Amino acid sequence: MASDHDQRLLDPTAVRGLVAELGLRPTKQRGQNFVTDANTVRRIVALAEVGEDDVVVEIGPGLGSLTLGLLHRARRVIAIEIDELLAGALPATVERLAPNRADALTVLTADALRVDTLPEPPTKVVANLPYNVSVPVLLHLLATFDSWRYGLVMVQSEVADRLVAGPGSKTYGIPSLKLAWYAAARRVGSVAPSVFWPVPNVDSGLVALDRRDPVPTTASREQVFAVIDAAFAQRRKMLRSALSGMAGSSAAASAVLEQAGVDPQTRGEQLGIADFARIAEALAGR
Incomplete structure (x- = not known):
């Protein structure tokens, strides 16, 4: 060289x-x-x-x-x-x-x-x-x-x-x-x-x-990315509202978020990639 x-x-x-x-x-x-x-x-x-x-x-x-x-x-x-x-x-x-x-x-x-x-x-x-x-x-x-x-x-x-x-x-x-x-x-x-x-x-x-290795999760990358896209489509919305379309309703979204250990009233901008992986996993497992 x-x-x-x-x-x-x-x-x-x-x-x-x-x-x-x-x-x-x-x-x-x-x-x-x-x-x-x-x-x-x-x-x-x-x-x-x-x-x-x-x-x-x-x-x-x-x-x-x-x-x-x-x-x-x-x-x-x-x-x-x-x-x-x-x-x-x-x-x-x-x-x-x-x-x-x-x-x-x-x-x-x-x-x-x-x-x-x-x-x-x-x-x-x-x-x-x-x-x-x-x-x-x-x-x-x-x-x-x-x-x-x-x-x-x-x-x-x-x-x-x-x-x-x-x-x-x-x-x-x-x-x-x-x-x-x-x-x-x-x-x-x-x-x-x-x-x-x-x-x-x-x-x-x-x-x-x-x-680095992806976050350990049973959810696919596509599933995790879909949750990210939904959470930031209207960035100022609380997650229970932002994910209501994916979950079927605001109440269903709240249940999914609670299962994932996430406060339904939080916003996407407060969460890390591991949080989104848990949400995708909870959604996929319903």
Whole structure:
């Protein structure tokens, strides 16, 4: 593997040059904001603790800013890119800037939300996730590929806050809980808009994910997630009201909640993932 000082990474001039060469018009729809700062790339790779045995999945590699940093450390990088133009150009960029690591790159031209097989089981996920699909993509990768135990994702700052929030927090909700089913999330840094081109109008946050075993329960993930969705459909409602549709009535919901050891007058935002698993179990066992 190359040492840090002889890595060739993309800088602002190289990014603009590639954009011009490809005739690319970055779209907000696909969250195409490319990292132009080499130190930010090195920081992400370091926080991701990427090692020479790792098979890293990267979502939305774009022009290859982070891909190049990952290739200097990982055994293999599987980059999933929905944009055909960018996917087609990435191998040539790597060949030019990291020729000795070109064979370690696999590019899949695909929508990350639809990918259900990979050429090799990943050990890590490291990605600058498009803002508009960051949570669905993350949950899909966690549900579909159970071989990776650690991840580091860059998402919109507001999304980062939601992912790491705990019960009782204003930002706590469906993303926090569904992620908690799979992993412990913690915020490990922030990234300024100035390191991207085009410059977004939001800050970004870095979130580390440590996968853990799901809560022990006889309820399925789908059943637990359905209860979460119902509890937060009208977030200010007490659970006995929010779950009345699932249980058949407010009284039936109260009975289910009491069986699960939960106060029927509490709200979903006060409960953790284990509480929701008990509620789903009680509902399923009626």
